[in-house]
Amino acid sequence: MEDEEQLCEAARNGDTDKVRALIESGADVSYFDGHGLSPLMHAAKHGHADAVKCLLEAGAPWNALSPSNLSAGDFAMDSGHQEAFDVLLNAGIQAELILGTIARRSNPSDDTDGDYLEDRITFSEDKLMDSDSKAIMMAWEKPLMEAHAKAVCSGGKHILNIGFGMGLVDNAIQQYAPIKHTIVEAHPEVYGRMLRSGWGEKENVKIIFGRWQDVLPQLKSYDGVFFDTYGEYYEDMREFHQHLPSLLKPGGIYSFFNGLCGVNTLARKGLFGRRSLEGCETQILAIGHILPPCLSVYTGF
Numbered sequence: 001m002e003d004e005e006q007l008c009e010a011a012r013n014g015d016t017d018k019v020r021a022l023i024e025s026g027a028d029v030s031y032f033d034g035h036g037l038s039p040l041m042h043a044a045k046h047g048h049a050d051a052v053k054c055l056l057e058a059g060a061p062w063n064a065l066s067p068s069n070l071s072a073g074d075f076a077m078d079s080g081h082q083e084a085f086d087v088l089l090n091a092g093i094q095a096e097l098i099l100g101t102i103a104r105r106s107n108p109s110d111d112t113d114g115d116y117l118e119d120r121i122t123f124s125e126d127k128l129m130d131s132d133s134k135a136i137m138m139a140w141e142k143p144l145m146e147a148h149a150k151a152v153c154s155g156g157k158h159i160l161n162i163g164f165g166m167g168l169v170d171n172a173i174q175q176y177a178p179i180k181h182t183i184v185e186a187h188p189e190v191y192g193r194m195l196r197s198g199w200g201e202k203e204n205v206k207i208i209f210g211r212w213q214d215v216l217p218q219l220k221s222y223d224g225v226f227f228d229t230y231g232e233y234y235e236d237m238r239e240f241h242q243h244l245p246s247l248l249k250p251g252g253i254y255s256f257f258n259g260l261c262g263v264n265t266l267a268r269k270g271l272f273g274r275r276s277l278e279g280c281e282t283q284i285l286a287i288g289h290i291l292p293p294c295l296s297v298y299t300g301f
């Protein structure tokens with residue numbers, strides 16, 4: 001048996017010593033077997049967190065996808081292996097933060113979502129797609145968005161949402177009859193669609209067209225804030241978080257969603273597709289892993 005096939009087998013069996021020995025003797029950690037699965041995917045699928053760590057340390061690609069578009073993170077999550085999932089998630093986040101920093105340093109004027117904001121996008125009943133046919137938003141995310149809306153609307157009647165997308169969260173926010181519901185949206189086509197579908201005429205809605213980074217001076221303080229953009233780096237989300245103390249009223253509630261590098265320009269398809277987070281309860285818990293403190297809902301600024 002080839003070294004790489006043995007590596008897949010050792011990863012599957014959780015035989016970390018053998019995994020390490022094979023790597024030291026030159027086995028290729030980027031190998032895909034006849035089913036299109038990498039050693040990392042095998043280790044993840046069987047919940048062998050130590051083997052996952054060992055393969056990641058040796059440079060196994062955390063964002064590779066199987067023929068059915070599943071990442072190692074998806075395999076771990078789908079099989080209920082939380083420890084292996086956490087190891088992969090942390091590796092992905094670290095890589096994202098580093099890649100984002102490198103991208104910014106090499107091109108400080110790069111606004112990361114500039115390309116996306118100039119792209120044509122496609123709307124259909126159940127999804128919003130970018131020009132690479134990658135999903136910006138999908139209808140299955142509705143229960144998740146409803147849960148976020150419930151959370152951010154539980155603290156008061158002045159609500160801010162960043163990123164309209166399909167309007168799922170905004171429709172849910174409207175159910176709570178906010179006094180003022182401010183929506184920031186940067187994509188001209190999404191904005192155009194918002195206007196065509198009557199959002200501009202709702203009495204309690206204020207639409208601010210532009211990138212949140214550019215329209216910050218127009219924003220006030222809110223009882224609830226939700227953040228879910230597209231085509232940005234974690235760095236952007238971290239930057240947004242730095243504004244929360246002024247964007248949130250005392251006791252206000254913040255929640256966010258991030259597709260975990262679903263559109264990162266370097267990782268392209270991403271470590272954990274949004275599908276990893278399907279199922280509302282899990283989603284909220286999974287979101288909480290992104291940034292400490294480990295909750296997606298922040299209160300009491």
Ligand SMILES: C[S@@+](CC[C@H](N)C(=O)[O-])C[C@H]1O[C@@H](n2cnc3c(N)ncnc32)[C@H](O)[C@@H]1O
Binds near residue numbers: 163232
């Ligand atoms: C994933 S969608 C939001 C989906 C939304 N939560 C829903 O429930 O349908 C992301 C949205 O953020 C917008 N967006 C991306 N970058 C942005 C930025 N810097 N400022 C404001 N909006 C942005 C995109 O155009 C897109 O409409």
